[in-house]
Amino acid sequence: MIRHLFWIGTALALVALVIAAVAFGAVPIPLGSVVDGLAGHGDPAAVAIIRELRLPRVALALLVGAGLGMAGAALQGSLRNPLAEPYLLGVSGGAAVGAVIATTAGLGGAATLPLAAFAGAALATGAALLVARAAGGHADNRVLLMAGVMIGAFANAAIMVALSGAPAESVRGALWWMMGSVADASWPSVAWLGAYTLAAGIALLALAREIDVLALGAEPASGLGLDAARAGRRIFLLSSLLAAATVASAGLVGFVGLVVPHVVRGAGVRRHRPLIAGCALAGATLVVGADLAARVLRPPGELPLGAVTAMIGVPFFLVQLRRLS
Amino acid sequence: MQVRRGPATVTGEQRALTKPLIVRIGKASVAARSQETPRVRATNSDPRSKGLVAARADTAHSVHGPPSPGRVPVPRFRPPPLLLPSLVLALIGAAACRDRRPETPLASAGGRSATSPRRIVSLSPATTEMLFALGVGARVVGRTRWDSYPDAARAVPDLGDGLRPNVEAVLAARPDLVILYETADNRDAEERLHAAGVRTLSLRIDRIEDFARAMRVLGDATGTASRATLVVDSVTATLERVSRATAALPRVRVFWHVWDNPVFTIGGGSYLSQLVDIAGGRNVYGELAASSPQVTLEDVVRRQPDAILAGPVGALSLRNSPAWHAVGAVRWGHILIVDTNLVGRPSVRLGEAAVSLAALLHPPPRRRGVLP
Amino acid sequence: MLVVHYRGRPEAALRDVSLQARRGRVTAVAGPNGSGKSTLVRVLVGAQPIASGSIEIDGIDARRLGRLERARKIAVITQREEPVFALPVREYVALGRYPHEGPWRGATAEDESAVGVAIEQAELGALADRSTQQLSGGEWQRVRLARALAQGGDALVLDEPTTFLDIAHEMAMFELFAAIARAGRAVLLVSHQLNLVARFADDLVLLHRGLVVASGTPADVMQAHTLEQVYDWPVVVTRDPAHAGVPSLIPLRRPRSEAAQ
Numbered sequence: 001m002i003r004h005l006f007w008i009g010t011a012l013a014l015v016a017l018v019i020a021a022v023a024f025g026a027v028p029i030p031l032g033s034v035v036d037g038l039a040g041h042g043d044p045a046a047v048a049i050i051r052e053l054r055l056p057r058v059a060l061a062l063l064v065g066a067g068l069g070m071a072g073a074a075l076q077g078s079l080r081n082p083l084a085e086p087y088l089l090g091v092s093g094g095a096a097v098g099a100v101i102a103t104t105a106g107l108g109g110a111a112t113l114p115l116a117a118f119a120g121a122a123l124a125t126g127a128a129l130l131v132a133r134a135a136g137g138h139a140d141n142r143v144l145l146m147a148g149v150m151i152g153a154f155a156n157a158a159i160m161v162a163l164s165g166a167p168a169e170s171v172r173g174a175l176w177w178m179m180g181s182v183a184d185a186s187w188p189s190v191a192w193l194g195a196y197t198l199a200a201g202i203a204l205l206a207l208a209r210e211i212d213v214l215a216l217g218a219e220p221a222s223g224l225g226l227d228a229a230r231a232g233r234r235i236f237l238l239s240s241l242l243a244a245a246t247v248a249s250a251g252l253v254g255f256v257g258l259v260v261p262h263v264v265r266g267a268g269v270r271r272h273r274p275l276i277a278g279c280a281l282a283g284a285t286l287v288v289g290a291d292l293a294a295r296v297l298r299p300p301g302e303l304p305l306g307a308v309t310a311m312i313g314v315p316f317f318l319v320q321l322r323r324l325s
Numbered sequence: 326m327q328v329r330r331g332p333a334t335v336t337g338e339q340r341a342l343t344k345p346l347i348v349r350i351g352k353a354s355v356a357a358r359s360q361e362t363p364r365v366r367a368t369n370s371d372p373r374s375k376g377l378v379a380a381r382a383d384t385a386h387s388v389h390g391p392p393s394p395g396r397v398p399v400p401r402f403r404p405p406p407l408l409l410p411s412l413v414l415a416l417i418g419a420a421a422c423r424d425r426r427p428e429t430p431l432a433s434a435g436g437r438s439a440t441s442p443r444r445i446v447s448l449s450p451a452t453t454e455m456l457f458a459l460g461v462g463a464r465v466v467g468r469t470r471w472d473s474y475p476d477a478a479r480a481v482p483d484l485g486d487g488l489r490p491n492v493e494a495v496l497a498a499r500p501d502l503v504i505l506y507e508t509a510d511n512r513d514a515e516e517r518l519h520a521a522g523v524r525t526l527s528l529r530i531d532r533i534e535d536f537a538r539a540m541r542v543l544g545d546a547t548g549t550a551s552r553a554t555l556v557v558d559s560v561t562a563t564l565e566r567v568s569r570a571t572a573a574l575p576r577v578r579v580f581w582h583v584w585d586n587p588v589f590t591i592g593g594g595s596y597l598s599q600l601v602d603i604a605g606g607r608n609v610y611g612e613l614a615a616s617s618p619q620v621t622l623e624d625v626v627r628r629q630p631d632a633i634l635a636g637p638v639g640a641l642s643l644r645n646s647p648a649w650h651a652v653g654a655v656r657w658g659h660i661l662i663v664d665t666n667l668v669g670r671p672s673v674r675l676g677e678a679a680v681s682l683a684a685l686l687h688p689p690p691r692r693r694g695v696l697p
Numbered sequence: 698m699l700v701v702h703y704r705g706r707p708e709a710a711l712r713d714v715s716l717q718a719r720r721g722r723v724t725a726v727a728g729p730n731g732s733g734k735s736t737l738v739r740v741l742v743g744a745q746p747i748a749s750g751s752i753e754i755d756g757i758d759a760r761r762l763g764r765l766e767r768a769r770k771i772a773v774i775t776q777r778e779e780p781v782f783a784l785p786v787r788e789y790v791a792l793g794r795y796p797h798e799g800p801w802r803g804a805t806a807e808d809e810s811a812v813g814v815a816i817e818q819a820e821l822g823a824l825a826d827r828s829t830q831q832l833s834g835g836e837w838q839r840v841r842l843a844r845a846l847a848q849g850g851d852a853l854v855l856d857e858p859t860t861f862l863d864i865a866h867e868m869a870m871f872e873l874f875a876a877i878a879r880a881g882r883a884v885l886l887v888s889h890q891l892n893l894v895a896r897f898a899d900d901l902v903l904l905h906r907g908l909v910v911a912s913g914t915p916a917d918v919m920q921a922h923t924l925e926q927v928y929d930w931p932v933v934v935t936r937d938p939a940h941a942g943v944p945s946l947i948p949l950r951r952p953r954s955e956a957a958q
Contacts, residue, residue, distance in 0.1 A: 025621075025623050026620075026621035026622075026623040026624050027621075027623045027624050027626075027627045044653075045626055045627050045629055048626050048651040048652075048653070049623050049626045049627065049651065052626075052648070052650065052651030053622055053623050053626065053648065053651050054623070056648070076782075077782065080781040080782075081781070082781065082782070176586060176587050177586065181586060181587070183586055183587065183588075183621075183622065183648075184585075184586045184646065184648050185648060186646070186647030186648040186650075187647065188647050189647070206800040206801065207800070209795060209798060209800065212792055212795070213792060213795050215781060215782055216778065216780075216792065217778055217779070219742065219744065219775040219777075219778070220775055220778050222742045222743060222744045222764075223742045223768065223772070223773035223774075223775060223845075224768050224792070224793070224795045224796055224848065225743075225763075225764040225765040225766075225767060225768025225769070225795065225796040226764070226795070227764060265782065270782070270783070270784050270785065270788060271784075271788060295621075301587070301619040301620070301621070302587060302619075302621060
């Protein structure tokens with residue numbers, strides 16, 4: 001029963017938030033003009049604001065939330081770790097380093113930035129896995145989480161070093177980006193992230209049964225005929241790439257991947273195929289809502305999206321931590 | 326602590342007057358700008374901009390010291406990767422002190438009282454320019470890494486940043502006067518310098534009027550008060566001429582781009598907004614009191630500026646950003662590239678800056694063959 | 698003749714081990730700590746490579762079977778398993794069907810019935826809708842057993858399945874094992890509980906330092922001198938008072954003088 005409520009409720013909430021996010025923004029536009037703007041006629045400024053700024057922004061927020069939600073669910077399940085998520089595992093940090101290095105090297109174009117983020121995320125992923133393996137293999141996933149947190153800290157430091165020569169104003173821009181933002185959304189970035197999220201999402205859904213089995217532990221998984229090490233790597237890489245894609249287009253949006261799977265599991269969705277799909281839905285809802293809040297809470301300026309998600313995520317993380325110990 | 330005034334300043338001033346002023350408000354720079362304008366498609370390219378030609382003629386006569394027609398006095402700005410043009414240096418801190426009331430004293434001086442300083446460290450590009458214009462450049466023993474004008478300033482040792490300066494490096498230059506940019510970020514440095522027994526002068530220039538007052542304060546502090554008056558008068562005269570020349574022209578509504586995400590622009594509290602008015606434009610955010618307010622892209626679209634003013638790096642990033650193409654002026658390519666090194670400092674080249682902005686906003690008719 | 702080496706250790710963990718588990722019978726493997734019992738389980742799961750020798754399932758070399766195919770033939774319950782994310786018992790048991798599924802295939806009628814039968818066999822009917830995090834130790838072991846039963850196949854390998862259970866739960870589990878064997882499966886049981894093994898197992902294999910020391914019926918294998926050597930402890934083997942022909946092991950205290958040393 002609660003499960004049906006979850007699906008219907010979340011879907012309705014997403015639709016309502018998407019409508020609200022298109023209707024409300026920095027510039028007040030009457031509802032009639034919003035509809036006209038969607039249709040492409042009326043005041044050209046309203047048309048541009050609706051079609052070129054708000055729609056891609058809402059679409060990007062939706063994709064970022066879906067991607068992070070799915071990555072979080074897949075990482076938590078496959079690592080058997082309720083605190084796992086791309087941001088805490090250093091995956092997002094690695095992606096950010098790749099992106100910042102690309103920007104400082106003058107390769108910050110729409111085409112090269114995502115690739116650089118992938119490279120950074122892959123390196124961070126590889127480093128975290130190597131450290132965890134050297135420290136005793138897959139038996140203890142806390143090692144992996146600690147390695148990830150350390151790599152995230154290192155990534156932060158690396159970004160600070162890369163930015164140390166930059167003037168304060170550009171540091172402010174970079175910090176803003178590190179706090180996550182979908183303000184820069186455009187249709188090309190939406191299309192690009194959409195393609196990636198779709199591909200990686202479908203792959204994760206196909207592997208959802210493997211995640212169910214991995215969540216039992218490496219030995220039981222082997223007993224069920226799963227090559228646990230290989231499956232774990234595959235899912236870790238897919239999740240990392242999903243996270244890197246969101247970082248490349250929206251910066252560091254933390255804690256979505258942590259909060260969303262817990263909420264969806266709490267609604268009674270336990271197996272990973274519906275769980276991953278549910279996390280895509282709930283993550284999209286959360287980030288569209290968080291971005292709406294970021295836009296309207298402190299006019300005329302904006303809050304960084306990552307700050308809003310962290311405000312929600314950090315208390316949640318602490319509660320989870322308390323429950324674990 | 327008081328900035329010292331007295332007879333000593335008179336002799337200093339007379340000595341200094343024998344050297345030519347380094348204020349360059351020259352024909353050459355306007356010519357250089359207008360030659361570049363074909364590269365930029367401006368909104369208003371109709372031939373009504375005759376006024377500018379007049380402004381050019383006027384300014385050509387107002388040059389103090391030998392004009393240098395053969396060369397472009399504006400140092401070419403080569404943008405380092407990811408570095409925002411140093412324009413922002415003048416704006417930083419504005420946000421931190423947005424609530425500053427107008428009656429706040431422009432300058433505050435502190436530290437040990439002293440005679441006319443012999444070793445000056447100037448920690449903002451604008452004050453460095455001013456000191457050189459006052460003829461006391463030889464006494465400047467330290468500058469920030471952003472100071473590039475005049476050329477002679479480059480020979481002064483670079484002490485790093487002007488915001489949160491490296492106090493050790495400043496003290497190592499053994500200054501008897503340190504001029505700081507006045508902002509909350511620099512308060513700590515100011516206190517440390519006082520503790521080390523060094524006199525400081527904190528200056529903040531948001532508006533053009535602040536420039537005039539800053540010049541007077543520096544003139545008093547360095548014993549070059551009458552020269553300061555001379556420079557201020559010449560800059561003011563140039564600004565007035567540009568203002569008169571553009572008075573009859575249609576106003577170009579401009580958005581001044583400082584940073585694209587988050588969006589920062591120039592508000593009415595900044596001298597740049599005043600310069601836009603003088604140069605025949607109107608800042609679409611002129612009504613905001615802050616000097617560099619954060620705004621939103623949606624609101625920029627709503628205000629429908631005719632043109633965007635941006636530094637070379639900013640212009641490139643705007644052109645490459647699909648989101649910014651929602652702004653009509655970006656879509657139509659009405660991005661005017663400002664010389665950030667010239668315009669970014671509220672200093673002795675304000676007149677020159679106004680001329681260059683006027684040339685951008687109201688380019689002369691493209692009949693180069695006819696023009697002398 | 699199975700030989701298994703662990704990397705970085707000169708001594709083989711299993712040397713020339715041969716054993717058979719037949720359908721319809723409980724075959725027990727016993728031995729002191731480090732004798733190679735767990736290695737044997739790891740080999741059967743496929744988690745540990747074989748240096749030489751072979752595992753045959755119905756005459757087919759296990760190495761020629763894919764992982765999934767092997768899992769369809771042998772179900773294993775490993776020693777430890779701690780659930781991190783709770784599942785309803787029925788869904789947990791259904792995970793046993795993993796080797797029969799493809800990436801997109803939903804549960805078939807065959808899967809459903811296998812899960813139902815497994816829940817029935819493990820006597821879990823009342824618990825089917827409960828969460829795995831609300832189970833007692835004994836219930837959890839039975840749920841794990843049900844998952845292994847749902848996995849299908851004719852062989853069931855159990856590694857110390859009763860370690861943390863009290864007497865009643867332990868006895869109930871052993872009764873279940875015997876019933877499963879009677880229903881037609883080959884049950885390979887790794888256990889320390891020699892006295893229970895003696896009652897329930899049809900065959901007993903005694904491992905020591907990677908070698909098979911003795912094998913046969915419990916009565917054949919459980920000889921006092923053999924056990925004393927293997928466990929390096931004085932023991933007495935008597936008769937089980939409750940079951941005719943079943944041996945029973947009583948470990949002794951050390952003689953006082955020896956203990957004092």
